[in-house]
Amino acid sequence: MINPEIYDYTFDSYRKLIADFTENELIPAENEMVQAGAVPERLVKRMAEVGLFGISIPRKYGGLEWNMEQQVLLTLEFTRASCVYRSRFSTVIGLCSQAILDHGTEDQRAELLPKMAAGELVTAFALTxxxxGSDAAQLATSAVLENENYVLNGDKRYITNAGWAHAFVVFARTDQSIPGAKGVSALIVDATLPGVSTSLPTRMNGHAEAPVGEIHLNNVSVPSSNMLGGARGGGQGLTMALRGINHARLHVAATCVGQATRILEEITSHVTDREQFNAPLADLGAVQAVLGECFAEVEAARALVMEGARSFDEGDVPRHRIAAAKLFASEMASRVADKCLQLLGGEGIVGDHPIPRMWRDVRALRIYEGSSPIHERNLAVAMIRQGKIDGRLPNSYRV
Ligand SMILES: Cc1cc2nc3c(=O)[nH]c(=O)nc-3n(C[C@H](O)[C@H](O)[C@H](O)COP(=O)(O)OP(=O)(O)OC[C@H]3O[C@@H](n4cnc5c(N)ncnc54)[C@H](O)[C@@H]3O)c2cc1C
Known part of the structure; x- marks a missing residue:
């Protein structure tokens, strides 16, 4: 439950609370999390208390209702800590709550969103x-209407929070006669229903403490009223997912900036302290070139993310600008992590330094929420299409 006092905070005081929570509680517990192989439950409880499950949910439904620019500023703070922490609440604040908010019936919103904001109902977004994978419209999970219930069968994989979610937003084919996106609907599935099971991978390359799991649906029966948006949601599943996906993509882009910021803070400290050839590594021109270049890269990504957030708050979802921010920021985070790991020398491979862990974690950010090649392709397609219409670029700044 969110500490009730927080509802009275100004944004600046809330941002300071999250910055302090990151610095004093999340970052110091990173090695404990790695040793345990999971985010400690006491920290999940603290995340709920400080309101991290509710940052994007309207006050009417128990959330804190920060706008996108504010959410991004908060993300830049809490993703200075391991991005694995963020995974515990990201599916609630992004993909799932936004789809329910935009497309759920009023009954669905009133029932689900307050529990989600309080961190009492963790939801996972079950598409892949x-x-x-990249071609999500090919999904095969079926939901067949029998009397008043949909009966679901199929298997989902790589699902964030599959192992600990209380409910899933499952994308399933409700009209078997329609191939592709138009036959797909979204259904809210209680994780405790008979026929639902989950499994976790035995190994992860990064993100190991928040493994992405599989969801198995074997004749799972849900009331037809669980279709997102009610009956009018039939065949609209992937369209409904889009705003949540764009919301999540911008948060992922901000996550990349948060991670790269921490990496630069850590490496600046390391090269200042570490001496070779009778001087700090920081005195070497080659090292300074890496620091300066990485700083400029982080600043560029931050500017893209903030611009995307401001456009988002203006109304129309600037999906091409968001795709560009996600593409650039995720590639940037990997470049920065790799260059900084090099500056650690053997410590980049041996021991508990946070940079090698983050180097592995940020690699996944180039794969989920649209892999980099998919964003490149989609941006090119949009550019060519827009060019044929008016010779401009998509989400053009031109007046
Ligand atoms: C840590 C993590 C968390 C995730 N969380 C979720 C979640 O919560 N819910 C969910 O539903 N899914 C989730 N996913 C799944 C993720 O969305 C998919 O992994 C992603 O869409 C890619 O699909 P795929 O893995 O099947 O790769 P594929 O579709 O097989 O693609 C593999 C590679 O082929 C290339 N490629 C594919 N198509 C094209 C194309 N048209 N043009 C150019 N190149 C192409 C790209 O390089 C791509 O990376 C998660 C994945 C990870 C790693």
Missing amino acids: EEGA
């Missing part, structure tokens, strides 16, 4: 399948 073995045969439907």
Whole structure:
């Protein structure tokens, strides 16, 4: 539950609270988390108390209702700590709550969102399948209407929070006769229903403390009223997912900036302290070139993310600008992590320094929420299409 006093905070005081929470509680517990192989439950409880599950949910539904620019500023703070922490609440604040907010019925909003904001109902977004990754519209999970219930069968994989979610937003084919996106609907599935099971991978390359799991649906029966948006949601599942996906993409871009910021703080401290050839590494021109270049990269990504957030708050979702921010920021985070790991020398490979862990973690950010090649392709397609219409670029700044 969110500490009730927080509802009276100004944004600046809330941001300071999250900065302090990151510095004093999340960062110091990183090695404990790695040793335990999971985010400590006491920290998940603290995340709920400080309101991290509710930052994007309207006050009417128990959340803190910060706008996108504010959410991004908060993300830049809490992702200075391991991005694994963020995974514990990211599916609630992004993909799931936004789809429910925009497309759920009033009953669905009133029932689900207050519990989500309080951190009492963790939701996972179940889209990806073995045969439907980048091409999500090929999904095969079926939801067949029998009397008043949909009966679901299928398997989802790589699902964030599959192991600890209380409910899933499952994308399933409700009209078997329609291939592709138009036959797909979104259904809210209670994780405790008979026929639902989950499994975790035995190994992860990064993000190991928040493993992405599989969800197995075997004749799972849910009331037809669980279709997102009610009956009018039929066949609209992937369209409904889009705003949440764009919301999440911008948060992922901000996460990349937060991670790269921490990496630069850590490496600046390291090269200042570490001496070779009778001088700090920081005195070497080659080292300074890396620091300066990385700083400029982080600043560029931060500017893209903030601009995307401000456009988002103006109304129309600037999806091409968001895709560009996500593409650039995620590639930037990997470049920065790799260059800074090099400056650690053997410490980049041996021991508990945070940079090698973050180097592995940020690699995933180039794969989920649209892999980099998919964003490149989609941006090019949009550019060519827009060019044919008016010779401009998508989400053009031109007046
Ligand atoms: C840590 C993590 C968390 C995740 N969380 C979730 C979640 O919560 N919910 C969920 O539903 N899914 C989740 N995913 C799944 C993620 O969205 C998919 O991994 C992603 O969409 C890519 O699908 P795929 O893995 O099947 O790769 P594939 O679709 O097989 O693609 C592999 C590679 O091929 C290339 N490629 C594919 N298509 C094209 C193309 N048209 N043009 C150019 N190159 C192309 C790209 O390089 C791509 O990386 C998560 C994944 C990870 C790693």
